[in-house]
Amino acid sequence: MSNPSLLILAGDGIGPEVMAEVKKIIGWYGDKRALKFDVSEDLVGGCAYDVHGKPLADETMAKAQEVDAVLLGAVGGPQYDNLDFSVKPERGLLRLRKEMDLYANLRPAQCFDALADFSSLKKDVVAGLDIMIVRELTSGVYFGEPRGIFTEGNERVGINTQRYTESEIARVARSAFELARRRGNKVCSMEKANVMESGVLWREVVQKVHDEEYPDVQLSHMYADAGAMQLTRWPKQFDVIVTDNLFGDLLSDLAAMLTGSLGMLPSASLGAPMANGRPKALYEPVHGSAPDIAGQGKANPIACILSFAMALRYSFDQGAEADRLEKAVEKVLADGLRTADLMGPEGGSPVSTSAMGDAVVAALDASL
Ligand code: NAD
Numbered sequence: 001m002s003n004p005s006l007l008i009l010a011g012d013g014i015g016p017e018v019m020a021e022v023k024k025i026i027g028w029y030g031d032k033r034a035l036k037f038d039v040s041e042d043l044v045g046g047c048a049y050d051v052h053g054k055p056l057a058d059e060t061m062a063k064a065q066e067v068d069a070v071l072l073g074a075v076g077g078p079q080y081d082n083l084d085f086s087v088k089p090e091r092g093l094l095r096l097r098k099e100m101d102l103y104a105n106l107r108p109a110q111c112f113d114a115l116a117d118f119s120s121l122k123k124d125v126v127a128g129l130d131i132m133i134v135r136e137l138t139s140g141v142y143f144g145e146p147r148g149i150f151t152e153g154n155e156r157v158g159i160n161t162q163r164y165t166e167s168e169i170a171r172v173a174r175s176a177f178e179l180a181r182r183r184g185n186k187v188c189s190m191e192k193a194n195v196m197e198s199g200v201l202w203r204e205v206v207q208k209v210h211d212e213e214y215p216d217v218q219l220s221h222m223y224a225d226a227g228a229m230q231l232t233r234w235p236k237q238f239d240v241i242v243t244d245n246l247f248g249d250l251l252s253d254l255a256a257m258l259t260g261s262l263g264m265l266p267s268a269s270l271g272a273p274m275a276n277g278r279p280k281a282l283y284e285p286v287h288g289s290a291p292d293i294a295g296q297g298k299a300n301p302i303a304c305i306l307s308f309a310m311a312l313r314y315s316f317d318q319g320a321e322a323d324r325l326e327k328a329v330e331k332v333l334a335d336g337l338r339t340a341d342l343m344g345p346e347g348g349s350p351v352s353t354s355a356m357g358d359a360v361v362a363a364l365d366a367s368l
Contacts, residue, residue, distance in 0.1 A: 013289025015073025021357025045075025055092030135248025263300025
């Protein structure tokens with residue numbers, strides 16, 4: 001049988017720097033766990049624009065459609081800020097998400113004990129936190145028609161439309177229930193059924209998918225504004241939260257920051273299963289290309305490393321190896337290693353991007 005395939009798109013700024021550390025880890029799995037990947041690499045974002053005049057070449061897009069998973073670093077940078085909207089680096093990422101139809105965006109909010117003091121909330125509220133937000137990514141108010149700025153009488157009006165079909169709701173609900181079965185078996189669905197018809201439909205469809213296909217999973221419903229409050233009051237009450245594109249955008253940022261630095265946050269975007277049963281998938285850190293620290297060896301590679309752990313779990317059915325990698329990260333942090341972004345106001349001596357990657361590899365070695 002051939003090895004699982006992985007397309008690496010390191011991108012711009014700190015993307016290549018953090019990805020270099022992930023490559024060390026991919027190498028480790030091949031050498032030490034006989035878990036080999038067919039890795040190919042290509043360009044996305046500004047670096048693709050420099051070569052092809054567009055942020056994602058058609059051949060790269062085709063490759064992304066064929067592989068088992070795409071791992072992306074980050075795109076963008078000030079030198080591309082004045083480009084036409086159609087060729088901006090971010091368009092490359094949006095094209096990947098759209099053409100791969102990645103409708104379920106998974107954003108874990110996990111608090112490593114060693115970093116619990118780093119949160120803006122009290123330590124006992126966040127220590128041990130492990131929740132997953134599933135955000136619908138390809139529909140809703142960011143895509144609904146009509147949209148635009150129109151003139152009505154003697155003033156302008158800005159319009160966006162929240163629109164969801166039953167099938168769009170059902171498929172993301174299934175993603176959430178499937179995930180919950182592998183975790184704490186609880187899903188909380190969030191919408192605004194009290195004031196939005198799309199929310200009423202959302203609630204009905206999620207309930208129906210639950211009753212017919214996932215009755216074993218515990219389901220609750222919450223209004224999204226109350227959900228935001230509960231996330232800051234007592235986030236540990238949640239396991240999986242499923243919500244629409246707009247609310248998910250806000251709630252996943254809120255939940256993620258409960259746990260500290262942007263440099264720690266991974267994500268996965270999943271689509272429909274391919275012929276081999278694996279979902280179409282793109283894994284990427286939440287952070288951007290961080291031009292302010294690019295090229296200085298200061299970037300925290302953990303978000304990108306944890307994105308690869310998500311790939312092990314959700315694309316390659318290697319849950320035990322994903323656990324191993326997450327534990328290795330936990331150990332390194334518990335040992336006190338910190339990149340600059342994880343330094344508190346009291347300071348200290350930060351380690352470099354590559355030293356952090358090497359330490360994770362050493363912790364993986366120690367796990368054998
Ligand atoms: P950013 O995430 O790049 O950086 C925000 C702040 O967090 C910066 O101070 C940065 O130094 C810090 N930071 C981010 N990642 C870090 C890491 N791994 N380790 C240590 N510190 C880290 O967001 P921004 O500054 O708003 O955007 C910079 C560029 O990235 C822009 O061109 C933007 O369009 C792009 N961007 C891309 C993505 C993506 O590729 N998915 C996401 C957001 C922004």
